[in-house]
Amino acid sequence: MKAGLTTSVIAHVALLGFGLLSLSAPKPLEVMDVESLPVDIVPIEELTQIQQGDKKAPLAEKAAPTPTKRPDVVADAQNAGDNDIDTDNPPTPDGKPKPVKTAEAQAPAPTPVEKPKVEDSPKVEEPKPVPATELAPVPTPKEEVKPEPVKEAEPKPEPVKQPEPKPAEPEQEVAAAEPIKPDAIAEAIAEEQPKPAEESVSLPNAAPAPEARPKPAQAQTAKAPERKASEKPVKEASSRPQSEETGSIEDQVAALLNKEKAKGGGAKRSTQQASLGGEKTTGGSKLSQSEMDALRGQVQRCWNIPAGAMDGANLRVSVKFKLDPSGALDGSPEIISGGGSSGVERAAAEAARRAVARCSPYTLPAEKYDAWADVIVNFDPSEMF
Amino acid sequence: MENLPLAEPGVQLSIWGLFWQAGWVVKLVMIGLLGASIWTWAIIVDKSLAFARMRRSLNRFEQVFWSGQSLDELYRTLSERKPTGMGAVFVAAMREWKKSFEKGAKSPIGLQNRIDKAMDLALTREMERLEGRLGFLATIGSAGPFIGLFGTVIGIMTSFQAIAGSKSTNLAVVAPGIAEALLATAIGLLAAIPAVIAYNKLSSDAGKLGVRMEGFADEFSAILSRQIDEKVTHQRAA
Incomplete structure (x- = not known):
């Protein structure tokens, strides 16, 4: 037993000694100094819609109109320029001589x-x-x-x-x-x-x-x-x-002669380098889901569903109409699909047209007029039951 | 994100450093496991040597026994030194035989029984000697990982308490404590794995040696019983 014990002790001491010498502290991990990236979630419409900028300037990350010289800020100005009053006219070109x-x-x-x-x-x-x-x-x-x-x-x-x-x-x-x-x-x-x-x-x-x-x-x-x-x-x-x-x-x-020059251009000041973009920012010119629902509700309120329209598959009517900026009906609604030959179908089409006409004016977000100037509404009686 | 130092300057990550920083419970566990490992290897070495010796002695004895040497002569040479293995069995049987015949035993069946008993006893004693301390290997093999795990759990507990105290979940705070705790499990496994392997190997070896000695004992018992019969018929004839 002595031989075994001494052998074992010697082996352990040797092993530990070797371990202490060779298995010293492991090398610290080389960690790259990684910059954390801030990530914003941006709806794609905001980027795809035209941003105000300069049509001739080179493309840059952010669209910007040509820089203006005047430092004073005009409130609510939409168009870039040095004018006192915000106008939609383009700036008047000048004749230098x-x-x-x-x-x-x-x-x-x-x-x-x-x-x-x-x-x-x-x-x-x-x-x-x-x-x-x-x-x-x-x-x-x-x-x-x-x-x-x-x-x-x-x-x-x-x-x-x-x-x-x-x-x-x-x-x-x-x-x-x-x-x-x-x-x-x-x-x-x-x-x-x-x-x-x-x-x-x-x-x-x-x-x-x-x-x-x-x-x-x-x-x-x-x-x-x-x-x-x-x-x-x-x-x-x-x-x-x-x-x-x-x-x-x-x-x-x-x-x-030659003295007066029409004042043109807007009054919105810009200090950034000009870069490619449109004349106006058209951001947000898309109706949100809730706004669409609101429009739908307004139309639905005035819609008398034709009697006997339970089997409504063939009674679907699409009505297209124009609205003016105040939300009132502009022109007469046009039936673009549905309203076939049979009496019931025609009645359904007329009911839809009446509904559109009766509910005018509609209340819709004025700043998104571009999006609702032309509206197509589908009337489907089968979904009403 | 600032560049965090992965290990604080005061924290040593070498194995010795980890051991030294551990709490006393973990230290105790580690020291105990190290002792167990030393003892395990001592047993392994000792048993390996003992089994090899035993195998050699069995071979030598069988050679001598079957060489046609007279049993009395063999008994005389063997009983002078302390016999092991088959020799011990042989000596025990011969001693009983001699005693019985010196006192003039009458019943051959009783003599046979006594000789078998003596051989069994010698065999059991030899087997005990062979298999002694193998149980310790089995114990370390099964309990070692648990003991190490106990040290780890205690170490992680204390390191979590330290984290709660420092109110920082920084990995640099967490890591050293967990590393030192895991060291306990590592030592436990280091002790247990050889113990399990050695236990299986040594116990099977011991079993083989035991079978060999039992076989010899049976054979010798048969030889003696034949001799007893011969003597009894001789006595009756005389």
Whole structure:
């Protein structure tokens, strides 16, 4: 027994010793540092429906219209653009040479620049709502304005001016003799009084569309038209009093021609890079199941099921009708299937048509009008019993 | 998700580390199982050697016995040293035979019975010696896994209590406790598996040796009974 025991003890000690040496701590598992992915469940309609964007821009992950220049936000705006009011019209394209021409045309009629003061008050209001990204138009109306109101307006243009020194420089050059104030507007005013003739010339200079444009172009080239739209009316405003004052037909014509540009585009601001998309976001233009059920219920309420329609398989009627945005029936309902030759079938078809007509107007979600402008309702008497 | 260290720096995952961190119950179980394993192997080694020795001695004895040597002579040489196996059976029978004849036994049937009894006794004693401690192997073989499992259950219990205390279900908190608990089961299996195998092998070997000795005992009993008959007829004739 001793031999066995000693052998066993020796074997165990040897085995344990070997185990302790060789079976040291197992290597830690090399676990890759896996980023956890947040997963959203998004209904497919939201993605497949057209998103607002730019039709010509390259495809990007998210559709976005061309970026707008104006920072102010217009509530409830639907269409992207720099306009003050949200309109459905597309932005008016601009002719670039025009401003230059008008400036030239104006140049020959220099005299009456100072007089417009009388009409100042309306003019001052006009520029204000336009938070001009371009400085040029802003100073111009102020030339005609009396110093006092101008100063009120000063704070607004200032921030705009600082980023774009170019328009200010030409003015400074013109006003070299004048005391140099930080305000471009004040300068303009001061400068205007000694040199009325030059002022009108400097006006187009001060609004050098081509100069100002390159900067936004970094972000977006296509946006230029909207800017124009906002800038033009101002110019026009400044020129109109001149023409009234002068009474010269030529000037009047020149002033009227090419000046006014239709305001187009929407007022919804966008700051993202333009990418492929539609003109409007058409999200959610699909009736939900409960909305369909609601419509069905409204129709059913008015439906007198024809007597003896128990064996209704052949009495199925499909009625197609149009609705106007208020939910009222537009035109007369059209039977697109069913309503065969037999009297019962015809009666069933008529009952269906009456039901549709009687229940009008329907209450349906107005924002999904696209989805329920045309409705087809199946009347199946066999399912009513 | 921050990159969690898989093992806290204080936790050692080597086998020694796992053993050292275990609770005292688990430690006790592990130590007990280790002792059982040592004892199991001691028995296995001892029995293997003993059986081999026994087999050799049986072979040698059979050779000598059937060589035609006189039984008295054989008895004399064998009784000088302590005989084992068949030798012990033979010596027991011869001793009884001698005693009976020295005292002049009259009944041959009684003598035969006494000799058989003596041989049976010697045989049983030999078998006991052969099979002794094999029961321990059987016990370890069946109970070892359970003892290990007991250690594991206790270890997992305490590690879950620790988790509840630390209020973290992090795997790094759970894993070391469970690993150390599983070590107890591992040691239990380590002790039990050889024990079961060895028990089956050794008990069947012991059975074979026992059969061989019984066969010899029967044969020798037959020889002695023939001799008794011869002596009785001789005595009657005389």
